Amino acid sequence: ALDYPAYDLCGLLTGSEGMLALMTSITVRLVRNPPAIKTLLAVFDSVEQAGMGVSAIIAAGLVPATMEMMDQKIIQIVEPFAHAGLPIEAQAILIIDVDGYAASLDQQIAEVSRILLAHGGRDLRVASSPEERTQIWFARKSAAGAITRLAPSYYTVDITVPRSLLTETLFEVNQVCEKYGLRVGYVFHAGDGNLHPLIMIPDPEDSDLVERVHSAGREVVELAVSKGGSLSGEHGVGIEKRQYMPLMFNEAELAAMWDVKEVFDPQSLLNPGKSLSHQRYS
Structure with a gap:
């Protein structure tokens, strides 16, 4: 490891939103693609019901490679564009990937399907070809842009x-x-x-x-x-959610963040005003 013991400098800098350092190079490790993958699409009669299906899969100890959800509003604007065969009458759908060695996929799909059916899932469909799988994921990835049709x-x-x-x-x-x-x-x-x-x-x-x-x-x-969650999952804090930081962190924790900031950037030159307030917390 390049870090000193007990110090996760990689994690610290990765999560700092540009507030601590200017990165000039990054060393990465390539990970082999899984040998095989299958995509399952399941229909639900409500968004909440789809959420129950997800919770049940996790509770059963299963860890699909991917689980994504879209509700009817999104489905109905994406399908005419993507032509992926999404069921526009569905109130919600789950798109689930399982991966691993080819011999294990049918069993994984069967276990996931059994749980979804027990929690209101219906019209389960496994992509029959790489082209169909690609089209389903193209539809999912088009969702954010397509919403401007609404x-x-x-x-x-x-x-x-x-x-x-x-x-x-x-x-x-x-x-x-x-x-x-x-x-x-x-x-x-x-x-x-x-x-x-x-x-x-x-x-x-x-x-x-x-x-x-x-x-x-x-x-x-x-x-x-x-509910014990986070004010941001992946988009970061930046300026928009800076005001919400005290909802999740107490004064001592926010002060500790400022301590770290001042060690790396005592003049506050790097991405000033992001994540933390303009003034140091007391």
């Missing part, structure tokens, strides 16, 4: 919650958006509990609407933290 702008809330709490979190996020009179669509990484509620903004010039969107966003973040 609204010219949208606000992505990036949160993470324990996977066992996915279902109740989805239900409560829906309640928050309903309270503020907002439409929301879902695309998220179900396998690691990373939710991306996409709150529609049909008129970005409507200041009242934008204010309601941000109020809902804050409540969704508070909801995630209250």
Whole structure:
């Protein structure tokens, strides 16, 4: 290891959002692709039901390579573009990859399928060719861009919650958006509990609407933290979520972050104003 014992400098710098150092080179290790992979698509009658399916798979000790979810709003705007055969009548779908040696895949698919069927999944379908699998994933990866067919702008809330709490979190996020009179669509990484509620903004010039969107966003973040989750899953803190840091960290923890910042960057030249407040926490 290049780090001194007990110091995870790689992790520290990787998660620092450019606040601690300027990286001039990166050494990586190549990982072999899995020898075989299969993709399963399952239909559900609600977003919450799909969340229950994910929680059940994790509770059973199974670890698929990927579990992604899309709700009906997203499915219906993506399918006419991607032509992946997504069921537009479905309220939600899960896209699940299993990988490993070819001889193990059928058993993995069978175990995952049994659990999904027991939790409301239906019309399960395994991609029959690499081309079909590619098309399904093309549809999933097109979701964020395609949502502009519903609204010219949208606000992505990036949160993470324990996977066992996915279902109740989805239900409560829906309640928050309903309270503020907002439409929301879902695309998220179900396998690691990373939710991306996409709150529609049909008129970005409507200041009242934008204010309601941000109020809902804050409540969704508070909801995630209250469930032992994180205010950000992968998009980072930056400026937008800087104000939410005290929801997740106490004063001593925030002060420790400033201590580290000042060791690496005493003049605060690197990405100033990101993640931490402009003034040091007391």
